[in-house]
Amino acid sequence: MIEPIDLAKKFSLFSEHWSPRVVGELNDSYVKLVRLKGEFVWHQHDNEDELFLVIKGTLVIRLRARDLTIREGQFVIIPKGVEHLPVAEQEVLVMLLEPKATLNTGNLHNERTVEPEWI
Amino acid sequence: MIEPIDLAKKFSLFSEHWSPRVVGELNDSYVKLVRLKGEFVWHQHDNEDELFLVIKGTLVIRLRARDLTIREGQFVIIPKGVEHLPVAEQEVLVMLLEPKATLNTGNLHNERTVEPEWI
Numbered sequence: 001m002i003e004p005i006d007l008a009k010k011f012s013l014f015s016e017h018w019s020p021r022v023v024g025e026l027n028d029s030y031v032k033l034v035r036l037k038g039e040f041v042w043h044q045h046d047n048e049d050e051l052f053l054v055i056k057g058t059l060v061i062r063l064r065a066r067d068l069t070i071r072e073g074q075f076v077i078i079p080k081g082v083e084h085l086p087v088a089e090q091e092v093l094v095m096l097l098e099p100k101a102t103l104n105t106g107n108l109h110n111e112r113t114v115e116p117e118w119i
Numbered sequence: 120m121i122e123p124i125d126l127a128k129k130f131s132l133f134s135e136h137w138s139p140r141v142v143g144e145l146n147d148s149y150v151k152l153v154r155l156k157g158e159f160v161w162h163q164h165d166n167e168d169e170l171f172l173v174i175k176g177t178l179v180i181r182l183r184a185r186d187l188t189i190r191e192g193q194f195v196i197i198p199k200g201v202e203h204l205p206v207a208e209q210e211v212l213v214m215l216l217e218p219k220a221t222l223n224t225g226n227l228h229n230e231r232t233v234e235p236e237w238i
Binding site for chain 1: 121122123124125126127143144145146147148150167168169170174182187188189190192193194195196197198201216218
């Protein structure tokens with residue numbers, strides 16, 4: 001079914017942090033929504049570039065050499081192989097775009113690893 | 120260079136309608152920004168799904184069976200092979216995500232066909 005997807009409505013369906021939900025698929029990629037708060041873990045995606053579009057709030061993505069600040073209405077693309085650490089001092093709402101094979105923790109598989117579910 | 124991309128700033132760099140600009144690339148896809156106003160042409164993309172995220176305004180995408188209305192903060196994915204006709208009664212600002220091979224006019228190659236440029 002081809003239907004418009006409302007980001008705010010989809011975000012209203014969940015409240016957990018660091019637990020991406022799938023809201024669309026195109027080509028070999030998923031569109032995911034995620035709520036971030038606090039600090040994640042350093043990781044990298046060996047084979048996938050990842051897009052973070054900030055829908056609400058301010059996201060910091062730490063790289064090994066410097067920090068990036070991504071505000072509402074901005075996106076950043078983290079290329080494959082680049083270590084990064086997302087940090088959200090206050091809650092941040094993010095739309096992600098990444099290949100279906102992407103694991104949220106990248107090269108790691110630990111207690112922060114979650115399988116995304118469709119909403 | 121890994122840098123945040125500000126959608127509003129990028130939109131301020133051009134005013135033409137129906138002329139997508141590339142603002143990012145990830146995996147095999149481009150992120151494009153486009154200003155739409157008026158009616159485009161019926162077309163389909165034989166091999167590529169296409170995502171339209173409305174940043175400002177209200178977009179109508181006509182399908183052969185019905186019309187879709189996509190408002191600010193909503194996106195729609197038009198699957199490969201589905202004929203569609205974007206219509207913007209007032210100007211609409213859209214973020215597109217589509218494979219690099221995608222032609223704006225899909226299966227057609229005519230006077231509306233343009234090569235996207237990076238901004």
